[in-house]
Amino acid sequence: MLDWVSNLYGPFFDPHNWGTVITSGSDWLIILSLVTIECLLSVDNAVVLAAQTQALPTKVQREKSLFYGLWGAYIFRFLIIGVGTYLIHFWEIKVIGSLYLLYLVYQFFRKTKIVRTKKLASEKKHGLSLFWSVVAQIEFMDVVFSVDSVLASLAISSNPVIVLLGGMIGILAMRGVAEVIMRLMAVIPELQPMAYILIAIIALKLFLSIPAIDIEIPATAFGGIVIVAVIITLIIHFVRKNRRTTNEHEDHT
Numbered sequence: 047m048l049d050w051v052s053n054l055y056g057p058f059f060d061p062h063n064w065g066t067v068i069t070s071g072s073d074w075l076i077i078l079s080l081v082t083i084e085c086l087l088s089v090d091n092a093v094v095l096a097a098q099t100q101a102l103p104t105k106v107q108r109e110k111s112l113f114y115g116l117w118g119a120y121i122f123r124f125l126i127i128g129v130g131t132y133l134i135h136f137w138e139i140k141v142i143g144s145l146y147l148l149y150l151v152y153q154f155f156r157k158t159k160i161v162r163t164k165k166l167a168s169e170k171k172h173g174l175s176l177f178w179s180v181v182a183q184i185e186f187m188d189v190v191f192s193v194d195s196v197l198a199s200l201a202i203s204s205n206p207v208i209v210l211l212g213g214m215i216g217i218l219a220m221r222g223v224a225e226v227i228m229r230l231m232a233v234i235p236e237l238q239p240m241a242y243i244l245i246a247i248i249a250l251k252l253f254l255s256i257p258a259i260d261i262e263i264p265a266t267a268f269g270g271i272v273i274v275a276v277i278i279t280l281i282i283h284f285v286r287k288n289r290r291t292t293n294e295h296e297d298h299t
Contacts, residue, residue, distance in 0.1 A: 057206045057207060058124070058128070058206060058207065060207075063205070063207050064207055067207045067208055067211065073205075073208055076203050076208055077211050077212045077215070079212075080203070080208070080211075080212025080213065081215045081216045081219065084199070084212060084215075084216025084217065084220065090244070090248040090251070090268060091191040091220060091224075092220050092227060093227065093241050093244050093245065093248065093272070094147065094150075094191075094248065095112065095115065095184055095221075095224040096224045096225075096228045096231060096241060097154075097238065097245060098111075098183050098184055098187070099180060099224075099228055100228070100231060100238055101176065101180055102176065102180055107177055108228055109228075111180050111181050111184060112184070112221055112224060115181055115184035115188065115221075116218070116221050118181070118184070118185040118188065119185070119217050120217065122185065122188055122189050123192055123196070123210065123214065123217065124210060126189070126192050126196050127196055127199075127210055127213065128206065137256040137257050137258075139190055140190065140252050140255060140256050141253065141256060142190075143186075143190030143191075143252055144250070144253035145249075146186070146190075147245050147252070148246065148249045150242070150245060151242050151243075151245050151246045151249070154242045155239075155242065190252070192213075195213065195216070196209065196213070227241070234279070234280070234283050236279050236282055236286070237276075237279055237283075240276070240278075240279040243275065244271070244272060244275055247268075247271065251268060
């Protein structure tokens with residue numbers, strides 16, 4: 047057992063391996079490629095994270111949950127890269143993840159905002175608090191989404207140090223995207239239901255990628271869906287805003 051663990055994680059603790067990677071220009075080009083792939087594959091993850099943080103009542107808690115989620119993502123990524131060669135057999139985690147995402151969508155649209163707010167206000171510390179419950183959800187989705195990222199990265203480089211560095215930088219960039227989306231949601235409330243519609247699409251995308259079905263929706267295609275959804279949502283927001291302004295002006299006159 048110890049030999050197996052040593053074979054999986056030994057390269058992470060090899061100073062010579064780290065020195066070679068850090069001083070190699072070609073390895074940094076590979077790392078840059080991995081960061082790009084991580085960002086492309088993590089657009090859906092950023093949408094999910096931003097939506098999950100909206101369950102927290104304050105901006106400070108939302109940002110704090112992403113901070114804790116960041117460190118948890120690094121730990122899980124380290125562990126998952128070590129067993130990356132076995133991840134291809136873990137298609138069940140994709141099924142669980144897709145069902146969980148659909149459950150989040152169902153929960154969001156089932157409750158009115160008033161009901162949801164009351165639930166948040168009355169949340170007690172039975173087991174996990176609301177904050178740590180959200181952090182746990184973020185960590186779970188990190189594990190689900192890291193499967194594709196790690197497999198794609200290992201296909202480019204078999205050196206776990208290169209894959210780890212690419213993943214760590216990519217996760218940091220993805221968290222930045224999640225924070226931007228989170229702030230936009232505070233300004234444009236229509237983005238939140240749009241995010242949950244995207245989550246339903248993400249759940250379908252995740253489920254279709256299991257080996258029994260093996261239908262991959264390209265990252266570029268999903269990126270296009272996100273852009274179109276955001277544009278439509280912005281149009282709806284500004285139309286509603288103009289209507290409210292017009293109605294208020296008519297009321298005053």
